Amino acid sequence: MQKNALNILLADDDEDDRLFFKDAFEEIKIQTNVNFVHDGMQLMDHLLNPDNKLPDILFLDLNMPKKTGKECLIEIKKTEHLKNIIIAIYSTSSSEEDIEDTFIQGANIYIKKPSDFNTLKKIINEVVTVNWHYHTSGLNRDNFLLRLK
Amino acid sequence: MKWIPNFNSSNSLRVIFVIAVFILLFLSSIAYKHNQDLNESSKLVMHTYEINIQLERLMSAIKDAETGQRGYIITRNARFLTPYIYSRDKVNTSFITLKKLTADNPEQQKNLEKLFKLINQRFVSFENCLKYSDPKTYDKRKLDNHMFGGRILMENIRFKVDEMNDIEKAYLKKRLKIYDAEISLSPLFSISLFLVALSFILLAYRQISRDFERLKIYNKKLLISSGLIAESETIGKFSTWQWDLDTHKIDYSDNQYRLLGFEPGSFVPEKGTFLNFVHQDDKQTVAESMDGIIEKGTLPFVYYKIVRPDHEIRYFKSTGKLLTDQQGSKILLGINFDITDEHLLNIELQERNKELEKSNKELASFNHVASHDLQEPLRKIQTFISRVSDADKAVMSESGKNYITKIEASAKRMRVLIDDLLLFSRTNTTKKEFIKVNLNELLSNAESELGEVIEEKKAVITASKLPKLSVIPYQIEQLFINLIGNSLKYSRPDVAPEVTISSEKVNAADYPEILEQTVKKFHKITFTDNGMGFDPQFKETIFILFQRLHSKTDYPGTGIGLAICKKIVENHKGHITADSTLDQGSVFTVFLPD
Numbered sequence: 167m168q169k170n171a172l173n174i175l176l177a178d179d180d181e182d183d184r185l186f187f188k189d190a191f192e193e194i195k196i197q198t199n200v201n202f203v204h205d206g207m208q209l210m211d212h213l214l215n216p217d218n219k220l221p222d223i224l225f226l227d228l229n230m231p232k233k234t235g236k237e238c239l240i241e242i243k244k245t246e247h248l249k250n251i252i253i254a255i256y257s258t259s260s261s262e263e264d265i266e267d268t269f270i271q272g273a274n275i276y277i278k279k280p281s282d283f284n285t286l287k288k289i290i291n292e293v294v295t296v297n298w299h300y301h302t303s304g305l306n307r308d309n310f311l312l313r314l315k
Numbered sequence: 316m317k318w319i320p321n322f323n324s325s326n327s328l329r330v331i332f333v334i335a336v337f338i339l340l341f342l343s344s345i346a347y348k349h350n351q352d353l354n355e356s357s358k359l360v361m362h363t364y365e366i367n368i369q370l371e372r373l374m375s376a377i378k379d380a381e382t383g384q385r386g387y388i389i390t391r392n393a394r395f396l397t398p399y400i401y402s403r404d405k406v407n408t409s410f411i412t413l414k415k416l417t418a419d420n421p422e423q424q425k426n427l428e429k430l431f432k433l434i435n436q437r438f439v440s441f442e443n444c445l446k447y448s449d450p451k452t453y454d455k456r457k458l459d460n461h462m463f464g465g466r467i468l469m470e471n472i473r474f475k476v477d478e479m480n481d482i483e484k485a486y487l488k489k490r491l492k493i494y495d496a497e498i499s500l501s502p503l504f505s506i507s508l509f510l511v512a513l514s515f516i517l518l519a520y521r522q523i524s525r526d527f528e529r530l531k532i533y534n535k536k537l538l539i540s541s542g543l544i545a546e547s548e549t550i551g552k553f554s555t556w557q558w559d560l561d562t563h564k565i566d567y568s569d570n571q572y573r574l575l576g577f578e579p580g581s582f583v584p585e586k587g588t589f590l591n592f593v594h595q596d597d598k599q600t601v602a603e604s605m606d607g608i609i610e611k612g613t614l615p616f617v618y619y620k621i622v623r624p625d626h627e628i629r630y631f632k633s634t635g636k637l638l639t640d641q642q643g644s645k646i647l648l649g650i651n652f653d654i655t656d657e658h659l660l661n662i663e664l665q666e667r668n669k670e671l672e673k674s675n676k677e678l679a680s681f682n683h684v685a686s687h688d689l690q691e692p693l694r695k696i697q698t699f700i701s702r703v704s705d706a707d708k709a710v711m712s713e714s715g716k717n718y719i720t721k722i723e724a725s726a727k728r729m730r731v732l733i734d735d736l737l738l739f740s741r742t743n744t745t746k747k748e749f750i751k752v753n754l755n756e757l758l759s760n761a762e763s764e765l766g767e768v769i770e771e772k773k774a775v776i777t778a779s780k781l782p783k784l785s786v787i788p789y790q791i792e793q794l795f796i797n798l799i800g801n802s803l804k805y806s807r808p809d810v811a812p813e814v815t816i817s818s819e820k821v822n823a824a825d826y827p828e829i830l831e832q833t834v835k836k837f838h839k840i841t842f843t844d845n846g847m848g849f850d851p852q853f854k855e856t857i858f859i860l861f862q863r864l865h866s867k868t869d870y871p872g873t874g875i876g877l878a879i880c881k882k883i884v885e886n887h888k889g890h891i892t893a894d895s896t897l898d899q900g901s902v903f904t905v906f907l908p909d
Contacts, residue, residue, distance in 0.1 A: 182695050189702075258691050281697035281730065 171197035172294060175221035177209040177238065178202070178256065179230045183279065187225070190287045196294055206233025210241060213248055221251060223293065226273070228257040228264060236267060243272045252298050260311075269310045274298065276311045331519045338512035342505050356494045362416065363487040366423075369413045370476045373430075376405035377437060377472060381465070384441055388448045399441070406434060420486070423479060430475045433468060440465040545569055552656075556584070558647040560609070574631075574653050576623030594620035594628065604633075608647060612637040618654075630658040682740050689733060696726050728871070735875040739860070742790060742882045752788050754781035754840075758816065761795035768803050778816040782838050784907055790883045797876045798903050802844035804870060807898070815843045820909070829890045829906070836909040837889070843902045848895035857893055 176187050184202050191200045201221070203209045209226075210233065212218055224242075228235035235255065242248045253273045257264060260278045268276060275293065280286050289312065380402035386395030410431060417423035440461050447458040545568070548554055554571035558564075563586060569579035575592050582588070593601045597619035608614040614635040620628050635649035700723050708716055758778055762769065769776065776799065799814055806812035818840045823830045830837055849857065849864055856862050860878040877893075880903075884891040888908050895901035 180691075182698075186698055186702075258694060279694060281694040281701075281726075283698055283701040286698070 171199045172223065173219055173221045174198050174200045174223050174225065174294070175209075175212070176200065176202050176225040176227075176256070177204075177206065177230065177235070178225070178227040179204050180227070183227070186283065186286055187290075190283070190290050194287055194291050194294070196291070198294065205230045206235065206238045209233070209238050213242065213251075214245075220248070223252045223254060225254050225256040225277075228255060228259060228268070236264075236271065239268060239271045239273055254293055265311055266307075269307060273310075274305065278311070328519050328522055331515045331522075335512045335515040335519070338508050338515070342508055342512070345505055352494050356491055359487055359490050363483045366413065366416050366483050367480055369409045369416065370480055373406055373409040373413070373434070374473065374476050376402040376409065377434065377469070379405075380438075380441060381469065384444060388444070391450075403438065410434075423482060426475060426479045426482070430472065430479065433472045433475055437465060437468045437472060440468055549573070552653040554651050554653075556589075556649045556651070558649070560645040560647060562644075571651065574629070574651060575621065576625060576627065592621045592623075594622050596620065601633075608635050608637060608649075614649070629653055630655045678740075682737070685733060685737060685740075690730075693726060693729055693733070696722070697730070700726065728867075731871075732873050732875075735873040735879075738793075739875050739879050739882065742793075742879055742886065747787050747886060749785045750788055751783060751785045752791075753783045754786075754791065754818075757786075757788060757792045758795050760792050761799060764792075764796050765800055765803065768800070772803055772806060772812050774803055774806070774812040774814065776814045776816070779818060781816070781818045781840065782820075782909075784838065784909070786887055786907070787883075790886060794880050794883045794905070797880050798842045798905075801876060801903075802842065802846055802901070804872070805849075805865075805901075806844070806846045810845060813845045815841075817841055817843075821906075826890075826906070829892065831888055831908070834888070834908040837906045838909060840905045840907065841902055842905070843900065845900045848897045848899055848901050849893075850897055851895055854893045854895065858891065 174191065176184060178184055178187070188200060188202075191198055201212075203212050209230075213220065226235045226238060230238075235257070239253060239255075242251065242253065249272075253275075255264075255268045255273045255276045256279060257277070258279050265276050277289055277293070280289060292312070379398040383395050383397065383399035383402070387393065387399070410427075413427055414424070417427055443461040444458060444465060446452055447454045447461060544555075548568055548570035552570075552574070554574050555568045556571055557566045565584040565586070565588070567584050572579045572581060590598060590602060601617060601619050604614055604617045614633070616632055616634050618630070618632050621631050622628055630653070632652040632654045633649060635647060638646045638648050640646060700719065703719060708719070711719070755778065758781060762776060768774070802814045803812050818838055821837050821839045823832055823834055823837055826837075853864055857864060858877050858881040861874040862878075863872060863874040865872075881891055884905055884907070890906040892904045893901060894904075
């Protein structure tokens with residue numbers, strides 16, 4: 167574990183997606199520690215366990231067994247010491263309903279899972295390097311869904 | 316109540332009749348009096364004549380006595396004295412009769428008394444004459460005196476009799492004159508009265524026959540309308556009932572019996588009869604509403620079930636009203652509707668609605684499957700392909716590389732299909748919020764969305780002023796994108812595409828076959844291009860989902876774009892048509908309600 171590295175946590179039940187994610191982080195030249203959880207229950211256990219260091223950015227899939235991403239989002243935002251974690255929704259769905267709901271619940275950005283590995287790398291690079299303080303203060307419905315330039 | 320014809324003339328008729336009857340009574344009393352008068356006057360005449368006759372008789376008796384006496388004096392034959400002797404009795408008889416006849420007239424009685432005295436004097440003179448003519452006591456001077464005195468007395472008697480006759484005649488004349496006066500006034504008066512009465516009766520007769528005619532007409536109308544009501548009750552499956560609150564008499568219309576499952580008039584309805592038919596569950600509601608109608612005067616619709624004698628359950632809807640007629644008696648009027656058919660239909664509709672809702676939910680979950688679950692494996696395929704690096708490709712055979720390319724193209728096409736399909740289904744399912752916007756604004760949004768293609772093809776898009784309409788903005792924007800995009804896509808190879816958009820207001824009545832006639836005005840927006848066009852025989856089919864006129868190798872596409880356009884226009888209760896001349900261009904016309 168690198169000391170100054172960013173702590174990244176991905177909550178996704180899909181093994182392939184975790185693999186793409188891991189590979190993408192390995193290929194971008196930013197120091198990160200990437201951890202994975204497989205479902206919502208595991209995510210909450212991980213976050214609430216004081217032995218684990220809290221992530222800087224949480225990539226949250228919506229469609230997960232046991233506890234869905236939306237449920238986790240609500241719980242995190244309700245928990246005092248967790249509510250400041252940057253949350254990036256990372257979902258296959260781009261339905262208006264999901265985007266609207268997660269925006270209202272306080273997620274920081276909405277990423278539609280790309281169908282191209284290079285695009286994935288670009289997205290991750292963008293999300294990791296963004297000035298979150300600046301982004302969050304100017305957040306609105308239009309820039310909530312991440313669009314690559 | 317307005318519908319009852321006004322037969323108030325019966326009142327005036329009564330007045331006319333009473334007047335006529337009084338006139339007739341008056342006339343008959345006049346006639347009776349007239350008759351009495353006539354009788355009276357003839358009696359009077361008779362009376363006068365009788366007096367006259369009796370006086371003449373008196374006179375002639377005295378004359379007889381005078382003549383007899385003279386005959387005796389001359390002849391000294393006692394036979395001549397016979398009339399003289401009888402005359403005294405005759406005079407007395409006449410005198411008694413006269414006394415009776417003049418009993419009511421004091422003047423005549425006085426005259427009669429004077430006459431009686433004169434006659435007595437005459438008879439005394441007769442006696443004296445007889446005495447002094449007797450040869451034994453003959454005295455020529457005294458005889459002459461008495462004879463002469465008798466002559467004077469005779470004249471006096473005649474004078475008195477004439478006087479009495481005159482008085483009687485004058486009296487008769489006076490009385491007759493009075494009667495004449497009365498009678499001469501009466502005929503004219505009574506005839507005119509009779510005419511008045513006659514005209515009154517004629518007037519009344521005319522009024523009666525007129526009323527009678529009107530009554531006949533109204534009666535006929537009433538018969539027809541009551542027949543019609545009975546018919547319409549049967550056809551419309553409703554019935555009426557009346558409840559006179561004062562007499563507690565309840566009337567059912569014929570159809571009420573039928574609706575309850577009985578022959579008309581097969582029982583006599585009473586206060587609680589109807590409640591017996593009401594289903595156990597609804598008895599209380601119906602009873603309460605009946606009480607309510609008496610209190611409030613009206614009854615809002617009440618829905619309940621009734622049970623027929625054969626245990627068939629029918630659904631009823633009822634309403635009623637409290638009426639107070641001109642006489643002040645209160646009548647409860649009610650209508651029952653048998654709504655069993657509608658009720659069952661409603662239940663069926665509700666079930667169908669539930670089914671529809673269910674299938675709608677299934678569609679929504681399909682939508683979710685399409686948007687999420689179907690995309691997941693596709694996305695993986697694409698991502699894995701993107702992970703095949705150039706280094707990997709270098710060690711592959713030519714055909715292997717070819718296959719990878721083909722897999723990539725197919726996956727891409729699959730993605731476009733899924734995206735378009737989703738777009739199409741969302742046009743239907745997502746919220747439809749109508750906002751008033753300037754269509755020119757939406758058009759410029761669409762143009763900037765298509766910016767790259769427009770630049771690449773050097774297309775020229777000209778638009779006239781478009782209206783401000785209440786629309787679903789993102790859908791109309793999509794419509795513009797699809798229509799203009801279509802024109803750009805199917806442009807002629809060597810001709811720069813030109814799209815002209817114009818708008819005008821039209822009357823729905825001018826397009827009766829395609830436009831909704833309940834909306835009067837529409838905006839007709841035409842998109843004219845100079846592209847390759849299409850065979851006009853396909854102008855209907857191009858709007859059908861997945862229908863394509865070109866092979867996907869020449870022009871990639873899913874056949875969904877124009878179907879989306881149609882759906883969007885339908886969402887706005889409008890209409891879209893297409894027309895074209897091959898190799899010259901196409902015209903798409905969109906009608907949107909004002």
